[in-house]
Structure formats: C-alpha cells, structure tokens
Amino acid sequence: MIGGFLGAGKTTSVAALAEHLSATGRKVGLITNDQGRELVDTAMLRSKGFATEEIPGGCFCCRFNSLVDAAGRLTESTRPDVFIAEPVGSCTDLVATVTYPLRRIYGDEFSIAPLSVLVDPVRAARVFGLSEGGQFSEKVIYIYRKQLEEADLIVINKTDLLEPNTLAALQAKLAEEFPNAEVLQISARTGEGLETWFTRITDAEQIARNVMEVDYEVYAEGEALLGWLNATVQLAGTEEFEARPVLQQLAGTMQTHLSEQGAEIAHLKMTLSPDTGLGGDVAIINLVRNDFVPELSADLDAPIESGQLIINLRAEGDPETLCAAVETALATAPAGLAATLDHLEHFRPGKPEPTHRVTDLA
Missing domain, CATH: 3.40.50.300 (P-loop containing nucleotide triphosphate hydrolases)
Structure with missing residues (x-):
C-alpha cells in the first residue's frame, strides 16, 4: 500500500x-x-x-x-x-x-x-x-x-x-x-x-x-472536520477551447473562494477528458494548499469542443462551503463555455468502523 x-x-x-x-x-x-x-x-x-x-x-x-x-x-x-x-x-x-x-x-x-x-x-x-x-x-x-x-x-x-x-x-x-x-x-x-x-x-x-x-x-x-466533494461536469463550448486556461481559471476561482471562507485546502484535483478521441487523453490540475499555485501536470493534445470534467475537492471546512466554491467557479466559467452538472456529492466522512482490527500476528 x-x-x-x-x-x-x-x-x-x-x-x-x-x-x-x-x-x-x-x-x-x-x-x-x-x-x-x-x-x-x-x-x-x-x-x-x-x-x-x-x-x-x-x-x-x-x-x-x-x-x-x-x-x-x-x-x-x-x-x-x-x-x-x-x-x-x-x-x-x-x-x-x-x-x-x-x-x-x-x-x-x-x-x-x-x-x-x-x-x-x-x-x-x-x-x-x-x-x-x-x-x-x-x-x-x-x-x-x-x-x-x-x-x-x-x-x-x-x-x-x-x-x-x-x-x-x-x-x-x-x-x-x-x-x-x-x-x-x-x-x-x-x-x-x-x-x-x-x-x-x-x-x-x-x-x-x-x-x-x-x-x-x-x-x-478529525475526519469529520474535513469537507469532501466529488463532482462530474459536462463542459461544452460554442467553439473549440483549450483545457489549460479553463482548468486554471476554475481552480483559481475555487482557491479564492475557499481562502476567503477560511477553508484550508487539502487537495483539489480535476481532470478534463474529451468526449471524442483516444481514451488516454486527459488534462490534470492539482492544488494542495491555499497559498500554492494550481499546477497542470498533464494537458490535452489539442483543443476540444466538449469534455467531461471530474472534480475532487477536500478541505478543512464545511461541505457547503466547498459546494459553493465549485458552483461559483462553474457559474463564472470562461465565456462561451456551458457547464452541466451530472453528479455532485458533498459531505463529511463518517466515523471509521473497521471490518477487522488485528493487533498482533500470533
């Protein structure tokens, strides 16, 4: 592991x-x-x-x-x-x-x-x-x-x-x-x-x-202090768009909102993959602290007309605050880009209850 x-x-x-x-x-x-x-x-x-x-x-x-x-x-x-x-x-x-x-x-x-x-x-x-x-x-x-x-x-x-x-x-x-x-x-x-x-x-x-x-x-x-958010969003443009600036703007907007609300980011991860094309083509951006720069670790090979955005956000803060950050980012997406939310869940993790707990191997 x-x-x-x-x-x-x-x-x-x-x-x-x-x-x-x-x-x-x-x-x-x-x-x-x-x-x-x-x-x-x-x-x-x-x-x-x-x-x-x-x-x-x-x-x-x-x-x-x-x-x-x-x-x-x-x-x-x-x-x-x-x-x-x-x-x-x-x-x-x-x-x-x-x-x-x-x-x-x-x-x-x-x-x-x-x-x-x-x-x-x-x-x-x-x-x-x-x-x-x-x-x-x-x-x-x-x-x-x-x-x-x-x-x-x-x-x-x-x-x-x-x-x-x-x-x-x-x-x-x-x-x-x-x-x-x-x-x-x-x-x-x-x-x-x-x-x-x-x-x-x-x-x-x-x-x-x-x-x-x-x-x-x-x-x-400790786990219950962490807000958890997963979302899947369909992005569609009136014309072809580049993944890099879109992901950077979305991440930056979420970062600003969470910082203003006093929520400490643990990890924001997003992928954007085209609706058409090779299955391995994916853009990835990460943010691991409030005072860090969102970092693109992979980009798409070419502009796309539409694609699937997956958002995973974890921060010490109320899940509703995380949800508001994502909604604000999507609502202020670059001009000409429509965002349709397919899946959204935001919550605090429940108390861990292990299936087994073995304290020795004797």
Whole structure:
C-alpha cells in the first residue's frame, strides 16, 4: 500500500511504481479508494493503461471485503503479479485494519510489502514547525501524525519544493519523531530517488511489530472536520477551447473562494477528458494548499469542443462551503463555455468502523 495524507502525491507515485514494475515484466493491478465516488485518481491511472479497480464509499479498513473482492476481479481479468493499493488520504491504522488482516486471513495468497507513507514536504515542514503557513487544526493533524507513526517507509515526495537545508531538517525531524521508519526522499515527477524506494518496496516484506494505539473518537472527529466533494461536469463550448486556461481559471476561482471562507485546502484535483478521441487523453490540475499555485501536470493534445470534467475537492471546512466554491467557479466559467452538472456529492466522512482490527500476528 502507498499511503499518505491528502495532497502528498500518492497517485503520481503509484503510477511511477506501476510503470517501473511493468517495465521489468511484472503485471500490475491498481486499487483506488475514496469516501465518495467518481475519482480523479481512477481516471488518471486508467488513462495510462493500467487495470484499475475503484472502491468508493469508505476507506479500505471499513471496506476490507471490497478490497479483497477488487483484488479477485483484477486476478480474473488480468492476473497481476503485483497489486498496488492507494488508500483514502485521511485514513490511518492501516496496519491493524488492512495489512495484518490480509496476512492472517490470506497469508497464503498475498505477500505484503512494507507500508509506504508519502508526505508533501511543504505541508510536513509546517506540521513540524520548520516553516510557517496555512495549517490544519489539531485533530486533523492527529490523523496526519498517526499515518507517519505506523509507516515502515516515510517517503518525502516533491523534494524540489524545499531548500536543501529545510529538506535536511525535515528528514532529521521525521527520523527523530518516528524511529521505527526509514525516511527516504523522492521526486515522483523527476524520478529522483525512485529506484531506492522501489527497491525497498519490492525486495522486502512488511516486518511484524506492535501496532500503534489509535483513539478512534479523535480520529473520527478529525475526519469529520474535513469537507469532501466529488463532482462530474459536462463542459461544452460554442467553439473549440483549450483545457489549460479553463482548468486554471476554475481552480483559481475555487482557491479564492475557499481562502476567503477560511477553508484550508487539502487537495483539489480535476481532470478534463474529451468526449471524442483516444481514451488516454486527459488534462490534470492539482492544488494542495491555499497559498500554492494550481499546477497542470498533464494537458490535452489539442483543443476540444466538449469534455467531461471530474472534480475532487477536500478541505478543512464545511461541505457547503466547498459546494459553493465549485458552483461559483462553474457559474463564472470562461465565456462561451456551458457547464452541466451530472453528479455532485458533498459531505463529511463518517466515523471509521473497521471490518477487522488485528493487533498482533500470533
């Protein structure tokens, strides 16, 4: 499993790992996960040609049987050598509720790799007091820290975002705070450090150790502070339009609205794919902090007349505030562009209720 808080770059890293494994001749099956449905992550991974199953409606710990079923479907369809699962970014206690149950119940069928937990270095530097900037509240940070506490590998992603001195201080701080984990540095975008990380994952199995204690009341309260929004929108222009400026304007409008309302963005992800053309053609934009610039990681090959927009927005704030931000952005879309809302859900995650919780493998 490749875990980590919202905005850590998990999906980009999962794709890089999948491409690496495929290049070495191993078939890969991917499993994405979310509290809602209509995931940007699933669309992005499928656009790259990977067999991908999506588990909506709750985290892996609460949808354990669905996780096993998804692995079964992938086995029937593509017979992968390796499964890569990406849990919800607000989920923790994965060792006790996912990997240990898998090992106890399905130990003859699965070999479990060390648990990697990715971190966005700017967010992590703020959490651990190494830099200033927008921050989550205490109970949300409780989840953030618990994710790191259970990690076998803490993987600092996006290493190009910090100055070398701050990056070194962050690595030292993480090693001090979480001595059971090995701390690595990577950039999923540039490829820096990936080989070392891939080797750690593929050449070892997860070592059994005592699971951490989790206060599920605080955990639930922390998740409930996060607003969740998924939407699918049909965009149609009176003439052909470019994906880049449209996505940038939509993201910028949402960013401004949320900042004005005091909602701290955890992750805004949007994809835009043409209604006609190759299935792998998709534009992707991300925003992971209020004071960050929306970043286009992929663009369409050519202008389009119409397309499907998928919006995944997570922020510490009221779901109605998130909904208003999206509605404002769509209402002020570029001239000549009509936006038709096909699907919208906005909510706060419910209290996690794991299917299993195994505290040891004896």
